[in-house]
Amino acid sequence: MARTVTTLTRFNMTSLALGLAFLYLPIVILVIYSFNASRLVTVWGGWSLRWYHEFFNDRAMLEAAWMSLSVGAVSATLATLLGTLAAVGLARGERFRGRALFSGMLYSPLVMPEVISGLSLLLLFVALNAERGFWTVTIAHTTLTMCFVTVVVQSRLTALDRSLEEAAMDLGCDPVRAFLLVTLPLIVPAIVAGWMLAFTLSLDDVVIASFTTGPGSATLPIRIYSEVRLGVKPEINAICTLVIALIAVIIVIASFASKLSSARGESAAPL
Amino acid sequence: MSARRIFARPARLAAIAPYLWMVLFFLVPFGFVLKISLSQTAIAQPPYTPVFDFTEGRAALAAAFAQLSFDNFHLLISDNLYILSYLRSLVVAVTSTLILLLIGYPIAYGMARLPQRWQAVAMMLVIVPFWTSFLIRIYAWINILQHDGLLNQMLLALHIVSAPVVWLSTDSAMYLGIVYSYLPFMILPLYATLSKLDASLLEAAGDLGASPRQAFWLVTFPLSLPGVGAGALLCFIPIVGEFVIPDLLAGSSSLMIGQTLWLEFFTNKDWPVASAAAVALLLLLVPPLVLYDRLQRRQLEAGR
Structure with missing residues (x-):
């Protein structure tokens, strides 16, 4: 009797299959149509690399x-550095003054609407009289993505067996050496995954970059966005496919890293 | 002193740099938003008259306080456009969160019941779209939904419709885009709680005579409520301020608050009103943000 309650029903299988199809089908269609020879996006004109060629001759797009x-x-490198330090502080710092504020500042950007983060950073940059361009966007992205790195690394650190680093200290290591020799090698996979996540998030962002960039330095998503507002163009399909391919490589590396991490410890980071 | 406490001190020192970074680039900027939301619009670069100028001493500060302007907030409540976009954001966020829950729950439930080995694969399959560019995924839908897109071609070929249906620039397209983009955020926390559920509880319910349906509503669902809460917050908060999806997929007849903010900022160059809209949006989001922060902290710092 109990068996009927816990096993997979046909309903479970169907909802799972439909859900995954819903998530993937549009992307698959986009990729297929990027190889379409026809200028009309909806008419299939045979396979072709024409739109990739077009992209590699589009100076403005390449610059973006x-x-x-x-x-x-x-920004991913800065974010990984800062996010890892923050995660160490939160996971190993015990209680300290301002801890609640610190974790609040780190967790809320994960869900904060981008229009708010973008606008507020822009107003700061204007007040500081900073020239807007590469560095302002980089700082803005670092601020957002370091929070994701913190979450990934922190969850790895809390899952880690603390008696290892305590043993190292009993054997005469000072805390810094214990961290560098014992803890750090164990969390490297999480740090790698954090860097990858930060990089893809930065590559994806339109809103914050639109607020914080200056004239003449548009990012790729900003350019894609302004093209998309005017309608579907086959060249955009090609660019999107290239971005997807790049992200696929990153995911493979990141999942390899987290597999390493779960081989070494119990649970991998959730992202 | 225990090793744990000796370790804590350098760990706290490590937090100093990210702490300062977040204060400077996350907390302080809100001060500027607040400040500019209280200043007057000006045709200048930057386009506002500053309220506080701390360099001019206390007398100037007092004078500045005297002319603090709540005009922008007054405008927000007096002009229908803003109230409507505020309400629309709420309606869209609540509706989308409910749809996400209805779709996400069965998927997460199905995942939690897969054999262990397949659960990891399914989890990976749900996470991958989260990594894939969000703009690209919206664009993929524009491809499908446009006037002579695949959906209309299919419907025409199957003789379900006799003329192409307008999908783009409608609310249904927007809801589709939102559900599509946020589905992983709903599934993952749901799956996390459902997969940890003790199967013997269900067996016990079955042994005591509960039908599978009863067992679900009396045991599984109540126990999965923390996941439901986490998923709902993870979706609701960013959707309220969503800009790109409604901008690309919904019609321009009614705007969400994020779009209004964008319009005021980029098109009308009215920074004070845009800032006031940001403050209003933020006020709306404070209670769910606090809840979310508490959940996140409990989850990440469990086992301490």
Whole structure:
């Protein structure tokens, strides 16, 4: 009798299959149509690389892509550094004054509407008289993505067996050496996954970048967004497919990292 | 002193740099939003008359306080446009969260019942779209929904409709886009609670004579409520301030508050009103944000 309650029913299978199809089908269609030879997006004109060619000859688009990749790399690196430090403070710092404020500042950007973060950072940059462009976008993205890094690394740190680093200290390591020799190697996979996540989030953002960038330095999503507002263009399909391919590579690396991490410890980070 | 406490001190020192960073780039900017929301619009660059100028001493500060302007907030409540967009944001966020729950729950439930080995695969499949660019996923839908897009072609070919249906620039397209984008955020916390559910509780319910349906409503669902709460907050809060999805998929007849803010800022160049809209939006979000913060802290710091 109990068996009927816990096993998979046909309803469960159907909802799962439909759900996954819903998540993936649009992306698959987009990728297929990026190889469409026809200018009309909806008419299939045979396979072709024409739109990729077009993209690689589109100077403005390439510049935007370069801007996005460099903003992504620099901000993800900064975010990983700061986010890991924050995670160490939260997971190992016990109680300290301002802890609630600290965790609040780190958790709320995860859900904060981007229009608010973007507008508030822009007003800060204007007040500081900072020239808007690469660095302002990078700082804005660092601020957002370091929170995601913190969550990933913190959940790894709390799952970690603390007796390991305590043993290292009993054996004469000072805390910093115990951290560098014992803790850090164990959380490297989470840190790698955090960097990847930060990079993809930065590569994805339209709203915050629109607020904080200056004239002449548009990121790729900003350009895609302004093209999309005018309608569907086959070249955009090609660009999107390239971005998806890049992200797929990143996901493979990140999941490899988290597999390493779960091989070494019990549970991997949730993201 | 225990090793744990000796370790805590350098760990706290490590937090100093990110602490300062977040104060400077997250907390302080809200001060500027508040400040500018209280100043007058001006045709200048930047387009507002500052209220506080701390360099000019206390007398100037007092004078500034005297001319603090609540005009922008007054405008927000007196002009229908703002109230309507405020309400619309709420309606859209509540409706989408409910739809997400209705769709996400069965999926998460199905995932939790898969054999262990397949659960990891299903989890991965749900997470991957979360990594894939959100703008690209909306764009993928525009491809499908446009006038001569795949959906209309299919419906025409199957003789379900006789003329192409207008899908883009409608509320249904917007809801579709929102549900599509936020579905992983709903599924993951639901799955997290459902997969931890003790199966023996269900067996016990079955042994005591509950039908599977009764067992679900009396045991599974109540126990999954923390996941429902987390998923709902994770979706509701960002959807209220959503800009890109309604901008690309919904019609322009009624705007959400995020769109109004964008319009005031970029098109009308009225920074004070945009800031006032941001403050109003933030006030609305404070209670769910506090709830969310508490949930997140409990989850991340469990086992301490």
